[in-house]
Amino acid sequence: MKQVETYAPPKENGKIMLNANELYCDLDEALRKEVLYELSKLSFHRYPDETSKELIEAYAKVMELDAACILAGNGSDEMLGFLIQYFLGKDKKLYTLQPDFSMYDYYAGMQETQVVKFVTDADGRFDVDAFIEQGREQRVDMILFSNPNNPSGHALSNQELLKIVDAFPCIPVVIDEAYAEFARDSMLKETSNYTNLYVTRTLSKAYGLAGVRLGFLIGNKAMMQTLRPHIVPYNISSVDQKIGAVVLRHASRYQPLIQSICEERDKLYQALANLQTITFYPSQANYLYGRSQRKQAMLKRLQEHGIVIRNYANDDSFRITIGSKEENACIKDLLVAFDKEDT
Numbered sequence: 001m002k003q004v005e006t007y008a009p010p011k012e013n014g015k016i017m018l019n020a021n022e023l024y025c026d027l028d029e030a031l032r033k034e035v036l037y038e039l040s041k042l043s044f045h046r047y048p049d050e051t052s053k054e055l056i057e058a059y060a061k062v063m064e065l066d067a068a069c070i071l072a073g074n075g076s077d078e079m080l081g082f083l084i085q086y087f088l089g090k091d092k093k094l095y096t097l098q099p100d101f102s103m104y105d106y107y108a109g110m111q112e113t114q115v116v117k118f119v120t121d122a123d124g125r126f127d128v129d130a131f132i133e134q135g136r137e138q139r140v141d142m143i144l145f146s147n148p149n150n151p152s153g154h155a156l157s158n159q160e161l162l163k164i165v166d167a168f169p170c171i172p173v174v175i176d177e178a179y180a181e182f183a184r185d186s187m188l189k190e191t192s193n194y195t196n197l198y199v200t201r202t203l204s205k206a207y208g209l210a211g212v213r214l215g216f217l218i219g220n221k222a223m224m225q226t227l228r229p230h231i232v233p234y235n236i237s238s239v240d241q242k243i244g245a246v247v248l249r250h251a252s253r254y255q256p257l258i259q260s261i262c263e264e265r266d267k268l269y270q271a272l273a274n275l276q277t278i279t280f281y282p283s284q285a286n287y288l289y290g291r292s293q294r295k296q297a298m299l300k301r302l303q304e305h306g307i308v309i310r311n312y313a314n315d316d317s318f319r320i321t322i323g324s325k326e327e328n329a330c331i332k333d334l335l336v337a338f339d340k341e342d343t
Ligand code: PMP
Pocket: 020, 021, 074, 075, 076, 077, 078, 101, 146, 150, 176, 178, 201, 202, 203, 204, 210, 213, 214, 215
């Protein structure tokens, strides 16, 4: 029987949902109208374009990439699962970080692939040389981790990442950039220089389309040509393809929003960095990671105010998504007051 770590999305229905790193606001009215108008012209009785041409070309334009270097999926989840399925299997080893995005364990479990984890520091930092050494010792078959890391928000520099890519020239190195729009750097442009480097991206976070399910895999053109025939045909519905293409036509509108989320994140971190009973870490994503010995009481307090954050049941850590200005101010006030009660 396959041993699969199940992924259980939180079912709580609070007023302020700061648990899933979603964008706090939906499409604006004008864009919603344009999306609905474009959908009204679709032929629903036909299968979708199996090449997702319009969507991929729209993404290529925004990211200034060659469309031939991109594959599209039903969320970046599909692309991550696809890579694990394609490159790994029984008797193979996936190398990732602890902690990192839990779906890696799920997909590896489906393939009966062993998962080797490199344990990072409390704030998500880690020694790249030690990471490389452990990977070599363990003879791993594929490297995959998120950068910025989910949950810590810590991001390695491109220079550090390239050191890893160079150290493992014969195995795929996959950088999951679900949160890269909020970070200082990205490996997207490096993909054309390496045959073993892959980057995954999503429209679920910075572009606010978590409910639509669109993600991308970016890699060297030759490798993409090899992988393309192995993607499930019609993996993305006509509806999803069209919504993604329309939103990407207006990608520049998202820049001020992304910028303001980064500013809010840094402001919230500054306001919470000196608390006595809760530790927060610097982040390059749209969330803050923290730890507290008083976590249970803290979660209860937030819950009383209708705020749901991501709790990690196995230790003292938690993660808070950056929300609207009002939501961030509310959580800041609650945590500052909570912290004072103990001192
Ligand atoms: N990678 C990371 C690090 C994530 O946090 C998530 C979503 N929580 C994903 C990938 C999956 O995103 P998508 O919605 O594109 O499937």
